[in-house]
Amino acid sequence: MSITDTAQLATARRLVVKVGSALLVERDAPRTDWLASLAADLAMLRANGVEVIVVSSGAIALGAARLGLPRGGRGSLADAQAAASVGQVQLARLWSEALGAHGLVAAQILVTIGDLEDRRRYLNASATLERLVEARAVPVVNENDSVATEEIRFGDNDRLAARVAQAAGADAVLLLSDVDGLYDRSPLLPGATLIERVAGVTPDIIAMADGGSSSGLGSGGMLAKLQAARIAERAGIAMVIANGTGQSPIAALLAGGRGTLFVPQADASARKAWLGGRLAPAGVITVDAGCVAALGKGASLLAPGMTEVHGDFARGDLVAMHGPQGERLGQGLVEYTGAECRAILGLKQDEQAARLGYAPRAAVIHRDHMVRE
Incomplete structure (x- = not known):
C-alpha cells in the first residue's frame, strides 16, 4: 500500500x-x-x-x-x-x-x-x-x-x-x-x-x-x-x-x-x-561532465568518460560514481577490475582491446546494474 x-x-x-x-x-x-x-x-x-x-x-x-x-x-x-x-x-x-x-x-x-x-x-x-x-x-x-x-x-x-x-x-x-x-x-x-x-x-x-x-x-x-x-x-x-x-x-x-x-x-x-541500498562501495570512478549528462539520460558508464579510478576492486564489486566536482552520482556493479579500469581510463572502444589484450565489454558499469542518486 x-x-x-x-x-x-x-x-x-x-x-x-x-x-x-x-x-x-x-x-x-x-x-x-x-x-x-x-x-x-x-x-x-x-x-x-x-x-x-x-x-x-x-x-x-x-x-x-x-x-x-x-x-x-x-x-x-x-x-x-x-x-x-x-x-x-x-x-x-x-x-x-x-x-x-x-x-x-x-x-x-x-x-x-x-x-x-x-x-x-x-x-x-x-x-x-x-x-x-x-x-x-x-x-x-x-x-x-x-x-x-x-x-x-x-x-x-x-x-x-x-x-x-x-x-x-x-x-x-x-x-x-x-x-x-x-x-x-x-x-x-x-x-x-x-x-x-x-x-x-x-x-x-x-x-x-x-x-x-x-x-x-x-x-x-x-x-x-x-x-x-x-x-x-x-x-x-x-x-x-x-x-x-x-x-x-x-x-x-x-x-x-x-x-x-x-x-x-x-x-x-x-x-x-x-543495489541502491548497499552501503559499502569497493571503489570510486570519477567521470567528466559529458558522462554525467549521458548518465542522466539513462546511459551506461563507458571508459571514455572516466577521469579517475580509486580502489582495488574486482569485477562484479559495487563501485560508486562521482562527477567532476566530487558529487555522488550513483553506484553500480563494475564489469572490470580496478587495475583494468585504470588501464582503459579515457580510451575509446577501439583503443581498449590493445590495452586489455581482449575484446572490451559493452560498458564499465551497465545501466541495468546501476542506480542513480
Whole structure:
C-alpha cells in the first residue's frame, strides 16, 4: 500500500519500528516502564493486523553500564564489542519479557553489514524474516556489534532499519528517536521549523541535517536518518521520524503526534532496490561532465568518460560514481577490475582491446546494474 500520512502507519501490512539507545537506556538503566508501553503499542498494531518487525539499539549502552566502561562503551572498538556482547543478552531478555506480557514471541536476529550487502545472504535474511513473521513472532534485529569492525559495519541502526524494511518487504519504517523529526536547521536554534513532509531527499534536505546524536548514547544523527530515508524511498517504502521519548509513543503519533513523513519516490525492482541500498562501495570512478549528462539520460558508464579510478576492486564489486566536482552520482556493479579500469581510463572502444589484450565489454558499469542518486 502507499502511505502518504503518518496516521496510515496503523493500516500498513508490515511495519519496521526502530528504537534508539536514548529511548531504551537512561542513566545507565533500562527504561522498563517505557518499554512496556511500547510493547503495548506493538501489540495494538498486531491486533489490528499489522505485521511488526523491531530494530533495536541499546546493547552497547546496556553492556557498558554492566561492565562499568567509560563513554557508554564507545571509548574504543574493543570496548564497544565487549559491551555489545554483554548488553545483547540483557537486550534480548528485555524485549522477550516486554512482548511476552502481551502474548507475543520475540525472535532475536543479529546481522552484520555483509548479511545485507551480499545478494545471497540478503535473500537468506529476507527468507528468515518472512518465516518469523508468518509464524507470528516479532523479529528484534540489531547489528552484531560484538564482531563488526569500524570499517565494515552499518554504524547506526537507522540505515539498518531501512535495509531490514527492504529485505522484509515492509510498507513503512518508523524511526523512534529523541527528536521530533527533521527541522529546517538545528532544533536548538531560534526559529527552527519542523518539516512534516518530505517528497524526496534532495541535497537541500541533506543540508538541513545535524550529524550528531543528541543523547551521546547512539551512533546516528539526522544525517544517518536521511540516508535511511533515501534507501527507503528508492524501494517504495515510506519512512517516518518521530519523537519516542514519551509513554506509548506509537499511539501518541497515531493520535496526531508530530513527526516527519518521507514519501516514497519510486518502487524499484527488488534487485535495483537492493543495489541502491548497499552501503559499502569497493571503489570510486570519477567521470567528466559529458558522462554525467549521458548518465542522466539513462546511459551506461563507458571508459571514455572516466577521469579517475580509486580502489582495488574486482569485477562484479559495487563501485560508486562521482562527477567532476566530487558529487555522488550513483553506484553500480563494475564489469572490470580496478587495475583494468585504470588501464582503459579515457580510451575509446577501439583503443581498449590493445590495452586489455581482449575484446572490451559493452560498458564499465551497465545501466541495468546501476542506480542513480
